[in-house]
Amino acid sequence: MTFLTVARKDLMLYVRDARFLATLGLFSAALVLILSVAFGPIFRDPPLEAAATIWAALFFAGVLGLSRSQDLEAESGGSDALRLTGADPFALYLGKTLANILLLSAVFLLLLPLTAVFFDVGSLKALPALLCVVGLALVGYSAWGTLFAALARGLQARELLLSVLLFPSLVPLWIGAVKLTHALWDGGTIEPVRDWIKVMAVMDILGLALAGWLFESIQEAAE
Amino acid sequence: MILRADAVRKRFDERTVLAGASLTLAPGEVVLLSGANGSGKTTFARILATLLPPDDGEVLLDDEPVGERRRAARRAIGFATHQPLLYSGLTPVENLEFFGRLAGIAGAHAPIPALLERFGLTAFAHVPLATFSRGMLQRVALSRALLNDPSFLILDEPYAGLDTEGVSALNAILGEGRERGTATLLVGHDHDRAAAVTTRRVHLERGRIEPS
Numbered sequence: 001m002t003f004l005t006v007a008r009k010d011l012m013l014y015v016r017d018a019r020f021l022a023t024l025g026l027f028s029a030a031l032v033l034i035l036s037v038a039f040g041p042i043f044r045d046p047p048l049e050a051a052a053t054i055w056a057a058l059f060f061a062g063v064l065g066l067s068r069s070q071d072l073e074a075e076s077g078g079s080d081a082l083r084l085t086g087a088d089p090f091a092l093y094l095g096k097t098l099a100n101i102l103l104l105s106a107v108f109l110l111l112l113p114l115t116a117v118f119f120d121v122g123s124l125k126a127l128p129a130l131l132c133v134v135g136l137a138l139v140g141y142s143a144w145g146t147l148f149a150a151l152a153r154g155l156q157a158r159e160l161l162l163s164v165l166l167f168p169s170l171v172p173l174w175i176g177a178v179k180l181t182h183a184l185w186d187g188g189t190i191e192p193v194r195d196w197i198k199v200m201a202v203m204d205i206l207g208l209a210l211a212g213w214l215f216e217s218i219q220e221a222a223e
Numbered sequence: 224m225i226l227r228a229d230a231v232r233k234r235f236d237e238r239t240v241l242a243g244a245s246l247t248l249a250p251g252e253v254v255l256l257s258g259a260n261g262s263g264k265t266t267f268a269r270i271l272a273t274l275l276p277p278d279d280g281e282v283l284l285d286d287e288p289v290g291e292r293r294r295a296a297r298r299a300i301g302f303a304t305h306q307p308l309l310y311s312g313l314t315p316v317e318n319l320e321f322f323g324r325l326a327g328i329a330g331a332h333a334p335i336p337a338l339l340e341r342f343g344l345t346a347f348a349h350v351p352l353a354t355f356s357r358g359m360l361q362r363v364a365l366s367r368a369l370l371n372d373p374s375f376l377i378l379d380e381p382y383a384g385l386d387t388e389g390v391s392a393l394n395a396i397l398g399e400g401r402e403r404g405t406a407t408l409l410v411g412h413d414h415d416r417a418a419a420v421t422t423r424r425v426h427l428e429r430g431r432i433e434p435s
Contacts, residue, residue: 005325013313072310086327
């Protein structure tokens, strides 16, 4: 399974890079802290403000993760080494996407208790549904993000370019994530906003389909 | 199998690097390609290894353009260049296992200990590459290029950083490959070090490859 091999390799490299992990963790935690101070001390709508905060922190932490993911390849000679293996480019893409999903899931698990404490939101009852929302959001984010990160690889100010590309593309995904998280933390039912699940699923499928179509061309053209 | 570059041309901006360079690599050949700095040797090696598309001309594997079966062609080629093309956070064993699995080599573990032993790296097999010297990285990079027992070896400056033992190990492997029918292109200026294994010498000048 090529994609599992690639994901395992990326995760091993992340885990061994203490400086990167520390930067990612501190940066995302600091964002939650700063936004909680900005919205507080008296919150008007804690579930909404908490949902906006955690997804904003995840978005920017994700940009760091996506950039690092491509830096790993740049340090080993661009994608030359991967291309020389003759492996299926889409499997390489899926592997990097999976590693990004798992990395961001870890960041989410770090931010969740911080957000719950700072904003006094959340309940264990809503947790399974919330994890489904997180899954939908992170699949889409990583699918589009890995594709755009490959596109931006080797360019100067690639983090800025990545944010500029990602933000407008992922607006529907992020609005859906905020609305569903808000609904879960506000009362536990997602009925009024359940259509956003379909929007997020469509974004996930679109991102993966676009990558299936374009990733090999991007990988070959980047050299 | 025969790998052939036919009238390959390549420009970077206004500078013409290759102006109709042609070369055929036949089984059992070890060809040394030399040329001045900036003459286009590395560009030619990358085009032959399918990593860089030519502007004009083509690379053929058994008379079929490699573009039409690029993935299969890449699995038949072992390539090493100035950059090690390795992950510095992984050990030699982890790097070779990773690339072996991606290349679909059955029992990817099997040739790894043997390759590391031949290059004198057994004691460093489980040490991350971040602590390695240039010569040690070169040994691991050469192991990666040899991992899939390729039909074609394209080695750009393969002796760079290698000590006497490393050169002997590489030449012994190249000699054995030559006997088995591996076609090898050595790129660089190390005429003396490569003399023991070279069967043909060519020179890249003004974008064309000529016998030397």
